[in-house]
Amino acid sequence: xxxxxxxxxxxxxxxxxxxxxxxxxxxxxxxxxxxxxxxxxxxxxxxxxxxxxxxxxxxxxxxxxxxxxxxxxxxxxxxxxxxxxxxxxxxxxxxxxxxxxxxxxxxxxxxxxxxxxxxxxxxxxxxxxxxxxxxxxxxxxxxxxxxxxxxxxxxxxxxxxxxxxxxxxxxxxxxxxxxxxxxxxxxxxxxxxxxxxxxxxxxxxxxxxxxxxxxxxxxxxxxxxxxxxxxxxxxxxxxxxxxxxxxxxxxxxxxxxxxxxxxxxxxxxxxxxxxxxxxxxxxxxxxxxxxxxxxxxxxxxxxxxxxxxxxxxxxxxxxxxxxxxxxxxxxxxxxxxxxxxxxxxxxxxxxxxxxxxxxxxxxxxxxxxxxxxxxxxxxxxxxxxxxxxxxxxxxxxxxxxxxxxxxxxxxxxxxxxxxxxxxxxxxxxxxxxxxxxxxxxxxxxxxxxxxxxxxxxxxxxxxxxxxxxxxxxxxxxxxxxxx
Ligand code: ADP
Numbered sequence: 001x002x003x004x005x006x007x008x009x010x011x012x013x014x015x016x017x018x019x020x021x022x023x024x025x026x027x028x029x030x031x032x033x034x035x036x037x038x039x040x041x042x043x044x045x046x047x048x049x050x051x052x053x054x055x056x057x058x059x060x061x062x063x064x065x066x067x068x069x070x071x072x073x074x075x076x077x078x079x080x081x082x083x084x085x086x087x088x089x090x091x092x093x094x095x096x097x098x099x100x101x102x103x104x105x106x107x108x109x110x111x112x113x114x115x116x117x118x119x120x121x122x123x124x125x126x127x128x129x130x131x132x133x134x135x136x137x138x139x140x141x142x143x144x145x146x147x148x149x150x151x152x153x154x155x156x157x158x159x160x161x162x163x164x165x166x167x168x169x170x171x172x173x174x175x176x177x178x179x180x181x182x183x184x185x186x187x188x189x190x191x192x193x194x195x196x197x198x199x200x201x202x203x204x205x206x207x208x209x210x211x212x213x214x215x216x217x218x219x220x221x222x223x224x225x226x227x228x229x230x231x232x233x234x235x236x237x238x239x240x241x242x243x244x245x246x247x248x249x250x251x252x253x254x255x256x257x258x259x260x261x262x263x264x265x266x267x268x269x270x271x272x273x274x275x276x277x278x279x280x281x282x283x284x285x286x287x288x289x290x291x292x293x294x295x296x297x298x299x300x301x302x303x304x305x306x307x308x309x310x311x312x313x314x315x316x317x318x319x320x321x322x323x324x325x326x327x328x329x330x331x332x333x334x335x336x337x338x339x340x341x342x343x344x345x346x347x348x349x350x351x352x353x354x355x356x357x358x359x360x361x362x363x364x365x366x367x368x369x370x371x372x373x374x375x376x377x378x379x380x381x382x383x384x385x386x387x388x389x390x391x392x393x394x395x396x397x398x399x400x401x402x403x404x405x406x407x408x409x410x411x412x413x414x415x416x417x418x419x420x421x422x423x424x425x426x427x428x429x430x431x432x433x434x435x436x437x438x439x440x441x442x443x444x445x446x447x448x449x450x451x452x453x454x455x456x457x458x459x460x461x462x463x464x465x466x467x468x469x470x471x472x473x474x475x476x477x478x479x480x481x482x483x
Contacts, residue, residue: 008038010188012047012208015054016201021047025209027185030097030328031318032362037095040184043209048176048217051205055147055174056223058202063144063172065200067121070170074118077197081158081190082111088158088189093319095185096157097327097365098282100320110162110190113448113465117166120467124171124474137481142474144172145249146225149218151211151239153231154330155285155387157183161190163448164228165204167469169194173226175204178218180231182330184208211235215242222246228464228472229253230287233385233457240460251461251472253287253453255385256413258443259406260290261428263399264298266418270440271299272306274418278442279391280314280369283326285334287458288414288436288444292382293371293393294402300395304373308353311369316358329365329388338367338388345372345381350392377408385411399424407433413454414443435459 011018023042029035041047062070081088089104096103126141150164161179168175179187191206207214215235219227219242226249229239236252243250260278262271278290295303319327329335342355355370372381372392381392396402406415406428415434419425425439435454436446446452451463462471 008185010038010184011041012043012051013188013191013195013204013206014047014051015057015205016195019047019050025181025184027095027183028331029094030330031094031320031364033364034362035094037091037185040188040208043207043214045214045217048178048207048214051176051207052147052217052221052223054202054205055176058174058200059144059147061200062174062203065172067124070121070172071118073194073198074114074121074166074170077194078111078114078118080193080197081114082108085111088186090320091189092157092186093327095183096154097319097330099324099327100322102282103319106156106159109448110158113159113162114166116449117170117469120167120470121170124470131480135482137483139479139481141477141479142171142470143477145473145475146173147223148173148175148226148228148473149224150175150177151215151218151227151229151231152177152179152187154180154182155282155287157186158190160230161187163452163465163469165190165194167473168228169199169203171470171473173473174202176218176224177204177206178211178214179206179208181210215239219243219248220246224248226472227251236460249461249472251464253459253464254457255411256287256289256454256458257292257383257385257409257411258288258290258414258434259292259294259409259416260443261402261406261417261419262293262295262299262303263402263417263419263421263424264296265420266299267420268299268302268306271303271418272310274416274440274442275307275391276310278416278444280311280326280389281442281444283329284369284389284391285330285387286444288446290416290443291386291391292406293391294396294405295393296396296398296402300393304371304393308371311354311371314369316366316368317360318362318364326369326389329367332365334388335365335367338386338390341381341384341386341388341390342370342372345375345379345392348379348381350375350379350381355390377405383409403428403431410457411454412456413458414438416441416443
């Protein structure tokens with residue numbers, strides 16, 4: 001195989017060592033499919049089992065490491081990630097296809113997350129409570145959960161791994177990390193950075209390859225105490241089924257079908273910008289993307305006209321070309337899925353604006369942003385997650401109907417409203433069935449120091465991120481002490 005300039009051959013990291021295994025997978029640039037980012041080791045079940053074993057062996061030492069040691073490692077790694085934002089952002093854009101500014105922003109975010117949880121390692125406070133019985137004192141402390149499998153998707157190749165791995169390490173757990181097949185590059189850099197920042201051998205183990213092939217080792221082993229997963233609903237449910245017989249703790253972040261309500265009293269420019277960023281940022285490949293635009297009658301035609309014009313003005317090109325506003329779809333399979341949903345929407349009576357294939361100098365998976373108008377809540381495009389640059393518009397009579405349609409979904413990750421009415425915004429915040437609610441800002445784009453997660457089919461288990469992350473990665477111990 002011809003590896004391009006700047007490409008690499010990377011092994012698994014097991015017990016602190018580079019472990020190659022027998023097979024390699026090329027990492028292909030979705031903006032230019034002739035560009036091979038590198039070759040990455042492809043794990044067998046034996047590799048995965050070795051990673052679990054290494055994590056088990058490292059647990060006693062790391063579980064008792066001082067908070068200072070854990071904090072220092074995470075802080076050092078976070079500083080390095082931020083210092084290398086240009087280089088790591090370029091790698092991320094090259095392997096995943098989001099634009100350079102988006103990729104660089106994600107890398108910086110990952111560094112901030114590492115540093116935040118470094119601080120959290122020092123704040124793992126417990127409680128002392130007087131007993132209901134005389135002469136006794138009760139303490140409640142938090143201990144590490146144990147060995148944790150971290151299984152991540154391709155759409156945020158460094159931020160999602162960081163927001164799972166950082167709290168896992170901060171609270172004294174050891175980790176087996178399996179990144180998505182399409183984006184091993186950013187994952188390897190993150191794991192290697194943490195290794196060089198001083199993690200003891202085996203505390204963080206990286207195995208790359210197919211979830212279908214090695215998933216049962218990472219989710220079904222009785223040696224695994226917790227599984228934190230982000231990905232599709234189908235895989236999440238499979239993991240839950242595999243883990244349940246062992247009573248392994250599971251945290252799942254899955255799909256969304258996020259509504260953005262636009263009311264008649266909205267500022268049109270704000271509404272268009274919020275919809276554009278929310279629906280098509282990161283090529284629409286975000287679980288928090290605004291995929292259902294629910295628009296009241298008085299502003300509908302003006303909103304659709306202005307949004308269509310703005311979409312057409314967007315430059316779709318190589319993720320790493322300056323001025324690109326939307327990069328390619330991640331791979332040929334995802335592109336076929338996006339186009340399948342557009343065809344189905346047309347068959348079911350919607351009209352598609354945009355959504356054409358885009359030809360560029362290099363062969364990449366380029367698709368123009370697509371808006372499906374004239375849809376109703378029962379259509380497939382409004383029920384199933386597309387995970388691409390596709391948004392649909394549902395016209396409604398008034399706010400009450402907009403709220404009902406917004407909540408008419410099996411998902412409940414993120415929701416948004418654009419309005420100048422404090423009353424409508426307040427009511428929506430209270431009555432939306434989503435875990436995260438946005439007023440006059442895109443449904444995608446969150447802070448890292450507050451909880452992230454959804455309701456219903458979107459999420460399972462305790463919230464991720466911020467101080468709430470502690471809930472999943474620790475177990476409470478109640479002690480009764482008589483002096
Ligand atoms: P997507 O590829 O759309 O992000 P998936 O749910 O297919 O969503 O993949 C998310 C992550 O789950 C990936 O790292 C993938 O390798 C992994 N995965 C896929 N199937 C399994 C499985 N059966 N067990 C464990 N992990 C899996």
